[in-house]
Amino acid sequence: MSIDIVQFALLLALMAGLVVVAGRWLTRVLTAQNHWLPERLGYRLLGVDPSAPMDWKRYGIALVLSNAAMMLLGYVILRLQAWLPFDALQRPAQTPDLAFNTAASFITNTNWQSYSGESSLSNLSQMAVITFLMTVSAASGIAGCAAFIRGLAQREARDVGNYWADFTRIIWRLLLPVCLVLSLVYVWQGIPQTLASSTDATTLEGATQHIVVGPVASLEAIKHIGTNGGGFYGVNAAHPFEDPTPLTNLLHMLAMFLVPSALTYAFGRMLSRRRQGWAFLAAFVVMFVGFLSVEYPAERHGNPMFTSLSVDQTPGAMQPGGNMEGKEMRFGIAQTSAFVAVTTAATTGSVNAMHDSLTPVGGMVPLFLMMLNDVFGGVGVGFINLVSFAILTVFLVGMMIGRTPEFLGKKIEAREMKLVMLAVLAHPFCILGFTALAAVWPGASASFANAGPHGFSELIYAYTSGTANNGSAFAGLNANTPFYNTTIGLAMLMGRYFTLLPMLAVAGSLATKRSVPESLGTLPTATPLFTCLLIFVIVVVGGLTFLPALALGPIVEQLAMTASQFF
């Protein structure tokens, strides 16, 4: 057990070390004045002036329209896949509803997959659709966050930066260099990177094994750096080719944390409020450690059913023990629990074990992390979500002490609060609304793989994952039906843009305000007290909204499991 704690401590220590390095680099990328040669060529092709200022509306429109064009391009390639070259396995094109779902999924940084990669996508699609959309959705998220931070920093101005310059620089200076280096480390550890599609092996017992390979490492790198999460293979990072060693597992987790944690540092630097950045990072870390300390014992303790069948699940020197259904030997309980918490905290959605087979409490942790959606959160948007809750916190505290709430030296007024509430409420509305719809939709329950409360957990997990732009699944649910493809596709689009755009509007609105000097009545927001209040508001608002739904799924299932009731 102590070695497991050491692994967790190592993860957090390395993450903290990378915050400063990556945060400094990110700040330089977002505040740069110069243009690199490939960037200048790009601006010329696009016909844009990279130094032209944009207000939040123009920035938001450019972001949404360019995302729409990229989604459309991805959709077209998926529909034409059968006629495009370079696929020895001749995989067919995706159906219209599936291609819509896939394109929506990857442009919104969700990476929900209704298909299984090795049987459904050619190597060309894995590169020109999946890797492409993974990179640009991450860049859009970081760009949106950059505009948001600039809006908070501005005084009596409208300029929040230039979308094309942000987007281009993030790709050339941050994502591509980091991903190229990381993908080579991945190959060294055993992740394939080739244009070949498959190899036939003759096993020691004489059977034939078709081993599907492809450009996996380059996809894995951006998948985790960009908190995307969609796998090359059907089982994602549980596949030995996607995550061959405990070291790649650790690197995956560090990669997922890299940008969301560095953004808190970049925020502190760009606003000259470094303590505020650390206060936000502290909120992330405290919540993450809290959730991990629920996840790990639940999985380590395992399933009482195993013990009743005289199956030995006691951890020891000879075996990791615990609930090993759906888990891989090389990760055991510690590396799996950490990955479950990281991938849903940073809303990546990559999985190194099957979440459907986690214990009820072990499965509730990732579900609840996605419902909160701001413990680290996806690249860019997670930070924006955290700030929306920070504004909510100063508002609630302002109500209690009877003062006009202020945040970062700006007065928070009715317009900002309405927009914040829109962003905060769109999330549960979308999750619970679609879950309720699917629960009564004729035939929708035929997709469940498990009966009883676990079937309901599969359903709410799907819409939570879609709305939170996570992409992990209780994968027993057969979501490749027109109903699920369409509704989950809509949930992903709503979850992305109904939180991003209102918060950009908040930033645009705050940018035009003058700065008010701090007084005795100002609530300091860079203190441990505020961090605690913030966590309290996040957990209470998240908990109260979703608790009834959780009671119907994982909570009742936990009671059934201890009572040895099966479905």
Add this chain to the structure above:
Amino acid sequence: MSLSLVRPVLVSAVLFMAITGLAYPLAATGLATTLFPRQSSGSLLRHGDTVIGSSVIGQDFHTPHYFHPRPSMTGDLPYNAAASGASNLGPTSAKLRDTVRERAEAFRKENHLAADAPVPVDAVTASGSGLDPDISLANAHAQAARVATARHLAVDKVDALIDRQALGRQWGVLGEPRINVLALNLALDSASIRTLP
């Protein structure tokens, strides 16, 4: 305002598809095949010209003189490396309970264990990928007697081979101690050749 966005919106889609969807993965492929030719093509193992598997992908063994891997749920046949998959059964699933019970009984029978002997959990649970290359040391030692009998070897020799093939935690800290089934069986084959008359 929106009309001026038409060109950058359309051009950026195609341009960045070419940069991030083609140039980046192709550059990575070029570098990877030069620097790490073995790993980049899938860490394939060969006997002469024949590919016999990949060192990171599990393969199926069911004959008594080889060590057996974990249960696999890759569609119709186990360890199908073209269709990774898991059971996705939840902890209160009656089907999971029945499957685990059957596997435990089968494991005890083929390894000549007592009817209530404890079975290592990894031997009766399906992995996440269906392609898990490893088993626990407890699982390997539980199979040692069967393999030794089938190969007319002393059990302590097989146990010693298991200990020699055991993989520790990576860098002493990361992951779990385990044993690669394919590597173990390959070692077994070469050891048999040396020790048998």
